[in-house]
Amino acid sequence: MKQTYPLTRDLVLIGGGHSHALMLRQWGMQPLPGVRLTVIDPAPTAAYSGMLPGYVAGHYGRDDLDIDLVKLARFAGARLVMGAVDGIDLAARRISVPGRPSIAYDVAAIDIGITSSMPALPGFAEHGVPAKPLTPFARKWAAFLEADGPAQVVVIGGGVAGAELAMAMAHALAQSTREAEVRLIDRSRALKEATPSGRRKVLAAMRDLGVEVIEEAQVERVEADHVALSDGRTLPSRFTVGAAGAQPHDWLAKTGLDLHDGFITVGETLQSSDPSVFATGDCAHLSHDPRPKAGVYAVRQAPVLHDNLVATLSGGTMQSYWPQKDYLKLISLGGKRALAEKWGRAFSGPLLWRWKDHIDLAFMTKFKELPKMEAVSVPRTAADGLAEILGAKPMCGGCGAKVGRGALRGALAALPKSDRADVEAVPGDDAAMLRVGGQRQVISTDHLRAFTDDPVVMTRIAAIHALGDVWAMGATPQAATATVILPRMSADLQERSLAEIMAAAAEVMSDAGAAIVGGHSSMSDEMTIGFTVTGLCDADPITIAGAKEGDVLILTKPIGSGVIMAAEMAGEARGDIVAEAFASMVQPQGAASRILANAHAMTDVTGFGLAGHVAGICEASGLSAAVDIAAVPLMEGALELSEAGIGSTLLPDNKAGAGVVIGAIGPRGDLMFDPQTAGGLLACVPQTEAAAILTALQEAGYPAARIGQMVAGVGVRFR
Structure with missing residues (x-):
């Protein structure tokens, strides 16, 4: 039988980026006993950036692109909170997530990537589509691809990311019967971060796909059907993509952490200026060895992050992360061709796309093929019927x-039947009806064994579930008492958990018109939440x-x-x-x-x-x-x-x-x-x-x- 241990420390991962995804997988195989692990992300899935151009081009399906955080959290034994963090209180060690009580931590790590400054461009927020976050971008591209009419696309930003997207879109639209126009705009020189050889090859690939590259052009505003340039030109566009202006998330500036150009400054242990907060991926700045923003660094940081989080929570020895000086850059060229760059040299062709495809699929396989839960084994000698019950x-x-x-x-x-005149019950009905001083009152109770480790979501579900008996009889909710059973945990974690649960319960009950008037709590092996509720009937109960x-x-x-x-x-x-x-x-x-x-x-x-x-x-x-x-x-x-x-x-x-x-x-x-x-x-x-x-x-x-x-x-x- 799997041993469960009391919980004593809270580890919270903010964001479902590549470092955190790999860290969750490693944690699932080797958890640290006594730690309650939480991951916070706005969505149930996190898109893998390396396969986005292939998805846009039509080489991959939508599911191929996603790291499923729900499955990954279940495997890691973590509670998944689906919400967008908007702040951290370093002194109180609390994380703010709108729409729910704050989440306490003992140690936290941040891997939220970057966002786009494109919405600041006039008209872009209303008519444009930022390339990041990847999940909403992928959804909007799929809808555009299925639409009718001219397929006019403008990609703003002539870096490698913009070029990959422009080529992928051109390739996908070439497979349709729609008349397509794809343009790539840069305010200076396109692909300036590439090697001279690599730049020539990518520009040639874009010409072959019919992508028009417009350099030294400043975008003035974005409209629903065109992009206006500062020199007076207008470019027709039904799908305007922002692939430039990457910037850190705004809320980081309010944390009090040391920042470099808005990115979290970390040292070789990946710790920020606050030793209890770590950061990895594109949202972090490596002060000891600065590097450009690239997913390869986030992947390489994952095992160091895991080891250092474990060390911080258990009193172990920290490891150092030193990034490689150069890395293999694989650039998709629209069709099933790719370009490889390293050490100043560039090569392209179908073989390189197959190589890139192999690397990307191998990475995603780590999350698609998680070990299955083992069935409970039955001892060789056991009572009759035990195997059937298990x-x-x-x-x-x-x-x-x-x-x-x-x-x-x-x-x-x-x-036995009750002979009380003030108690009425219909066999099999949702609630009993009481008569109190001429007022008809319904009463019911219900509790649920948790199926999610997020106490706020589980509380909301349990409260709605219990109120269902009152609503089903046409009554108005009046009062409720709570029954909470927590897993074994330290006094600090008990207080944190109960605070989240009761705040969520009070919100649901208050919205329904009921007051929480008390409750009972205890500890066991797993979380169970329930409520006894009463309601008032102004008419005959249904x-x-x-x-x-x-x-x-x-x-x-x-x-x-x-x-x-x-x-x-x-x-x-x-x-x-x-x-x-x-x-x-x-x-x-x-x-x-x-x-x-x-x-x-x-x-x-x-x-x-x-x-x-x-x-x-x-x-x-x-x-x-x-x-x-x-x-x-x-x-x-x-x-x-x-x-x-x-x-x-x-x-x-x-x-x-x-x-x-x-x-x-x-x-x-x-x-x-x-x-x-x-x-x-x-x-x-x-x-x-x-x-x-x-x-x-x-x-x-x-x-x-x-x-x-x-x-x-x-x-x-x-x-």
């Missing part, structure tokens, strides 16, 4: 870790027993979170799919509940899956449901994962406990039983009001859908 994969989190519907119903059925024949079934959110979270735990789900699932789960349902105030019956779709919750309404209302399985909205990627044979550990129990369900077969059918966490509201509304309600939900921002109708009969029929 299964071949780890237990899911969220609602995927709940007790099956059959076991829960059996246990609840044995409870139960699962009021559906009428002919009612239309409306679902406010897509399903699929169970299979996506199961895949994420196994390292099988793409990071962007996981991020979209989180975004769906944290969407509150208060506005939806108000729009559905006239529903005859309502529930929130959670652990029993859509089929189980529809069956609950049918059973309580004495009706059947006809559900159009193709109309049920699915989260992106859920069907593909189900088709791959992935499913939540609760899936078999949900199938067994749903009662009479007909027609839910195959991978899409499995998703009808998929346990949802913080799922949508499932409502039975009058047929005459269904269209207006659906429109109102969609205008309020819910991806709601009409999925079926209540009919006479028994059970649930998918068609």
